[in-house]
Amino acid sequence: MLRFITSRLLQSLLALFLVITATFFMIRFVPGGPFTAEKAVTPEILRNLEAHYGLDKPLWRQYLDYLGSLARGDLGPSFKYPNRTVNEIIADKVPVSAELGGLALGFALVLGVGLGTVAAVRRNTWMDYTASTIGMFGISIPTFVVGPLLVLGFAIHLGWFNASGWYGPLDRVLPAFVLGLAYAAPISRLTRGGMLEVLHQDFIRTARAKGASEFRVVTRHALRGGLLPVVSFLGPAVAGILTGSFVIETIFQIPGIGREFVNSAFNRDYTLVLGTVILYAGLIMTLNLVVDIIQAWMNPKVRLEG
Amino acid sequence: MSNPTSPTLAAVVAEPVEKGNSLWHDAWLRLRKNKLAVFGMVTIAVVTVACVAGPWMASYGYEQQDLMNTFAPPNAQHWLGTDQLGRDLLVRLLFGGRVSLGVGLAATFVALTIGVTYGAVSGFFGGKLDALMMRTVDIIYSLPFAIFVILLMVFFGRNIVLLFVAIGAVEWLTMARIVRSQVMAVKKMEFIEAARAIGFGRRRIIFRHILPNILGPIIVYTALTIPGVMMLESFLSFLGLGVQPPMSSWGVLIKDGAEKMEEYHWLLVYPAALFSLTLLSLNFVGDGLRDALDVRSSKD
Numbered sequence: 001m002l003r004f005i006t007s008r009l010l011q012s013l014l015a016l017f018l019v020i021t022a023t024f025f026m027i028r029f030v031p032g033g034p035f036t037a038e039k040a041v042t043p044e045i046l047r048n049l050e051a052h053y054g055l056d057k058p059l060w061r062q063y064l065d066y067l068g069s070l071a072r073g074d075l076g077p078s079f080k081y082p083n084r085t086v087n088e089i090i091a092d093k094v095p096v097s098a099e100l101g102g103l104a105l106g107f108a109l110v111l112g113v114g115l116g117t118v119a120a121v122r123r124n125t126w127m128d129y130t131a132s133t134i135g136m137f138g139i140s141i142p143t144f145v146v147g148p149l150l151v152l153g154f155a156i157h158l159g160w161f162n163a164s165g166w167y168g169p170l171d172r173v174l175p176a177f178v179l180g181l182a183y184a185a186p187i188s189r190l191t192r193g194g195m196l197e198v199l200h201q202d203f204i205r206t207a208r209a210k211g212a213s214e215f216r217v218v219t220r221h222a223l224r225g226g227l228l229p230v231v232s233f234l235g236p237a238v239a240g241i242l243t244g245s246f247v248i249e250t251i252f253q254i255p256g257i258g259r260e261f262v263n264s265a266f267n268r269d270y271t272l273v274l275g276t277v278i279l280y281a282g283l284i285m286t287l288n289l290v291v292d293i294i295q296a297w298m299n300p301k302v303r304l305e306g
Numbered sequence: 307m308s309n310p311t312s313p314t315l316a317a318v319v320a321e322p323v324e325k326g327n328s329l330w331h332d333a334w335l336r337l338r339k340n341k342l343a344v345f346g347m348v349t350i351a352v353v354t355v356a357c358v359a360g361p362w363m364a365s366y367g368y369e370q371q372d373l374m375n376t377f378a379p380p381n382a383q384h385w386l387g388t389d390q391l392g393r394d395l396l397v398r399l400l401f402g403g404r405v406s407l408g409v410g411l412a413a414t415f416v417a418l419t420i421g422v423t424y425g426a427v428s429g430f431f432g433g434k435l436d437a438l439m440m441r442t443v444d445i446i447y448s449l450p451f452a453i454f455v456i457l458l459m460v461f462f463g464r465n466i467v468l469l470f471v472a473i474g475a476v477e478w479l480t481m482a483r484i485v486r487s488q489v490m491a492v493k494k495m496e497f498i499e500a501a502r503a504i505g506f507g508r509r510r511i512i513f514r515h516i517l518p519n520i521l522g523p524i525i526v527y528t529a530l531t532i533p534g535v536m537m538l539e540s541f542l543s544f545l546g547l548g549v550q551p552p553m554s555s556w557g558v559l560i561k562d563g564a565e566k567m568e569e570y571h572w573l574l575v576y577p578a579a580l581f582s583l584t585l586l587s588l589n590f591v592g593d594g595l596r597d598a599l600d601v602r603s604s605k606d
Contacts, residue, residue: 015445022454027461136593140585142537144544144557145578148564152575156568163568246456247544251564261453262545265460273457280453 001296008292012285019281020070020274024063027270053079066274075278076271080264086275090257094279096166097256100175100248101241107180108187108237113223113230115184116191120199120226121218131188138185147178147251164253175252179245183237190233195226228295235291239284333522336598343594346587353584357403366394368401369552377570387572389562399577402554406581409469409555410536416474417535418528421481426512428482429489440486447479455538459547469548473538477531484527488520522599529592533585540581556581 050056054065069076075086119131154174155163161174198204199222207221208214245258253259257276264272337343361368366384371391378388386395428439455472462468492498493516501515517524540557542548544564549555556577563574 011441011445018445023457026457136586136589140533140589141582142541142585144541144564145560145582148560148567148574149578151564152567152571156571247541250545262456265457277453277457 004296005289005293008289012289016278016281016285020067020278021063023274023277024066025059027268027273028059028062053077070278075275078269078272080267080269080272086271089260089272090275090279093255093257093260096254097242097245097249097258100172100179100245100254100256101238103172103176104179104241105183105238107176108183108241111180111184112187113191113227114188116188117195117218117223117226119188119192120195121214123196128192131192135185135188138181139189143178143182144247144251146181147174147248150174150178151251164251166252166254171252175248175254178251179241179248183241186233187230187237190229191226194229195222198222198225201225232291232295235284235288238287242280242283333595333598337594340594340597342590343598346590346594349583349587350591353403353580353587354407357400357407360400361397361404364394364397364400366397368398368554369393370397377566379570380572386576387570389570389573390566395559395573395576398554398559399556399580402549402556402559402577403580403584405466405549405553405555406536406539406557407584409466409473409539409549410532413470413473413477413535413539414528414531416470417477417481417531418524420474421478422485422517422524424478425482425485426489426517429486430493430508430512430516432490436486440483443479443482455542456545456547459542466549469539469542473535476538477535481524481527481531484523485520488523489516492516492519526592526596526599529595530589533588533592536585536588556584 047056054062057065066076073087075090078084078086078089081089115131115134119128122128151161151163151174155161161170165171195218204217204221207217212221242258245256246262247258248254249256249259250262257279260272261276261280263269264276366372371393372388373391375384375388376390378384380387384394384396386399388394389398424439424443428436455476458468458472489512498511498515501511506515536556539548540555540560543555543557544561546561549558551558559577560574560581563570563577567574
């Protein structure tokens with residue numbers, strides 16, 4: 001088990017290093033810099049600015065400097081927001097995105113596991129078909145279609161919610177719902193598949209035979225095994241919820257890190273781009289690692305194969 | 307050599323001889339019985355024909371402006387209304403469909419080619435090469451690809467060729483994994499041993515003997531990749547990173563519509579409806595193909 005964790009950890013670190021390096025050089029080899037859009041910058045000021053941010057040094061030197069300060073946890077100053085560091089901006093925006101993602105994930109899990117379990121237990125009844133139809137819609141229709149349509153219906157026509165913004169609790173409802181819906185669908189499919197497999201097994205028959213109620217059989221005995229496929233999906237799902245939040249944050253004008261990332265890329269804000277990429281990549285890899293470990297813990301077969 | 311449990315043999319025995327149906331014919335019959343899949347196929351056919359032929363027959367060009375007639379609601383001249391420059395929404399919708407469907411097919415083809423070749427080589431040769439190749443896939447898999455695609459599109463201008471490459475580069479990984487596992491299962495069968503015994507080369511064995519036998523999973527996964535690719539294209543276009551105006555794609559139209567939906571709801575509703583319908587249909591067909599071709603899930 002320890003060997004398994006160590007090798008996965010090394011693999012993640014290597015991948016993270018590749019991400020940082022690739023991103024660093026990719027943004028530098030592109031025409032245009034953070035100050036090209038600025039109006040009327042004289043060559044002299046430009047030189048001073050570049051000297052101030054260390055952009056006049058050779059590229060390999062800048063790369064090593066960046067890695068050095070990164071090792072100390074310093075992501076550098078932002079180019080577009082004067083007097084602000086990338087660390088500050090991230091600390092500012094992440095809680096918003098985390099709240100949105102957390103709400104969405106919670107909603108996706110409750111709805112997905114619920115629908116999937118009902119579909120498996122009441123297999124081939126109208127409940128099953130309804131659940132799969134909802135699932136199909138959720139898988140097929142992307143968030144940037146569902147989001148604006150719901151805003152049109154519930155915010156503009158019915159006036160129940162604000163069309164955009166992030167102030168009161170009501171403003172959380174639509175974004176979290178839209179973001180979660182896309183992931184409830186695959187979760188319900190995986191739950192249904194996993195539960196169907198488990199419900200055939202002998203220990204379920206044993207549980208029934210000893211007189212446990214159907215509800216208890218499902219919740220206490222079947223769900224643990226039946227949710228195995230869901231757990232391995234959670235890594236990609238959380239990653240998807242995070243990257244999906246670019247769109248949601250754009251649609252609903254939420255001041256989160258996703259919108260900041262897209263803007264920073266447009267603005268050529270080198271350090272902010274790198275900072276957000278490192279944040280996302282690190283988060284996604286950590287999540288995948290955690291999922292691998294949980295999976296190994298839940299199923300000895302996986303542990304032995306790893 | 308003559309092992310009675312060989313899958314090919316078992317399949318032959320299980321097949322009622324008098325019908326003489328091939329596996330493909332059976333699959334087609336199963337697919338035709340699946341109402342959702344048939345609905346999907348018909349819809350896709352109609353949408354494709356409309357997108358290809360429609361813009362030729364229309365009396366407006368996709369970029370033709372009519373500034374006296376902006377934001378017209380759906381009417382007799384403009385069946386689905388016009389946008390802020392007086393461009394006909396129906397024509398832009400059909401033209402955008404060409405782009406969206408075209409990107410979907412082309413990028414899927416890129417993913418298919420890379421994924422199948424990579425997976426087949428990895429699975430066929432096995433051993434250290436396989437371990438190395440699959441570790442590489444694992445690492446690439448763990449990269450935040452949506453982020454990379456966004457960065458690529460922002461930094462290297464927004465040209466459509468790059469869009470194909472970027473999307474294809476994301477989508478081949480799953481295909482490679484699927485093909486690899488299938489190849490590993492098939493290469494142990496007797497007819498491959500026979501082909502080796504005859505002295506066929508590796509390339510010939512891979513492409514002429516193994517790949518035709520795993521065509522089912524490849525087709526199914528390809529069918530399911532197309533809607534995924536189209537979603538990615540429109541996702542990028544929605545963020546303003548994909549197809550650029552005055553060209554249109556469904557993602558562009560949905561983005562434009564979402565910006566103006568408060569007063570001009572048709573600009574959002576029609577593109578969103580057509581896009582959703584097409585994606586649903588593609589997924590229905592993909593699911594239907596999986597049930598029809600994949601023996602394991604059709605038993606379920």
